[in-house]
Amino acid sequence: MKLVIFGASGPTGRQATEQAITEGHSVTAVTRHPEDFPLRHARLRVAGADVLDPAAVERAVAGQEAVISTLGVPYGRRPVTVYSDGISHITQAMTKHGVRRLVCVTSTVLFGAPAPGETFLFRAVLEPLIARTIGRTVYEDMRRMERIVSDSDHQWTIVRSAGLFDADQVSDYQVATSRLPGRFTSRADLGNALLRQATGDRHVRAFVDVRTTEGAPSFLDVMRKEALGGRK
Template sequence: MKLVVFGANGPTGRQVTEQAVAEGHTVTAVTRRPDTFPLEDRRLHVVRADVLDPAAVERAVAGQDAVISALGVPYSRDPVTVYSEGITHITQAMTKQGVRRLVCVTSTVLFGVEAPGEGFFFRKVLEPFIVRFPGRTVYDDMRRMEEIVRDCDRDWTVIRPAGLFDTTAVSDYQVADARLPGRFTSRADLANALLRRAVDGGHVRTFIDVRTTEGTPSLLDLLRKEAVGGKK
């Protein structure tokens, strides 16, 4: 299968690319800095493009079977538009090029419900603080992105992971079309969920959660991570 990955040089994008190539797919990895991309393979094509450049996006999308967006930016007090502008260019390019399958990432907080099974401090204090203050501009733009995806005529799936952390292998993770219990999603599991939906075609026109249930970090690790922000 021919796949194009936007945000390919981010932590999740690299995992998606590596897993896809290992499965034998042909991957176009889109990055603004191809000289820093760490992966090489005969089935991998690394291209320089900015998701904010519609012409470059269309060139990357042309001839693909599916599109995976792993776009991510750190928390910022400044307005964020990368998600919404990027997905606008991606969906427009897919329509022009006749590519139907789109899988992309936002966040579990966009389910709009409290974290099930969590204590008072996490549900009422920590998560609302993160959403309203360091993460506000990021989550606002993720919401705009989801509206654009929902309104497009492509075969889309939006994955809403929880707090991201790094592992070396894919686990027996959980998937549901509602918010799942737990605070964390490993990037390996998120990447695998993105890849499976792109290749196998499940959960079309659905928002899904992906949750890691083993080897997860502590609440202190989460606090340290959120203190400095993070990228997908």
């Protein structure tokens, strides 16, 4: 299958790219700095493009069969528009070139419901602190992106991941259309879930949660290493 991956230079994008190549797909990895992209393969094309440049996005989407977006930006106080502006350009390019399948990443926070079995401290204090203060501008733009995607006529799936961490390999992770128990998703599992969705049709026009159940770190470890860095 011909796949284009936006945000390919991020940790999740690299996971999705590498796994797709391993499975035999042809991949166009979109990054603003193609010279720094660490992967090389005969079935990989590295495209230098900014998702905020409609013409560059259109060139990357042309000829593809499915689109994966792993766009991500760090938490901060400034307004964020990368998610919504980027997905607008992506969906416009998909419409022009007749590409139907779209899979993108947001956050489990957007379910608007606590994780089953979560502690009162996390449910009532820590998660609201992250969602409404530390990550407010990021989540606001993620919501705008979700509205753009869900209002489109594409065959979309939005994957709402939990707190991200690095793992060496894909695990026996869980997928559901409602919020799952647990706080974390490994990037290996998230990359695999994105690939499964992009190459299949099980959750078309649905929001899905992905949760790692094996070897997940503690909340403090993830906050210290990952959340404040904002990496996707």
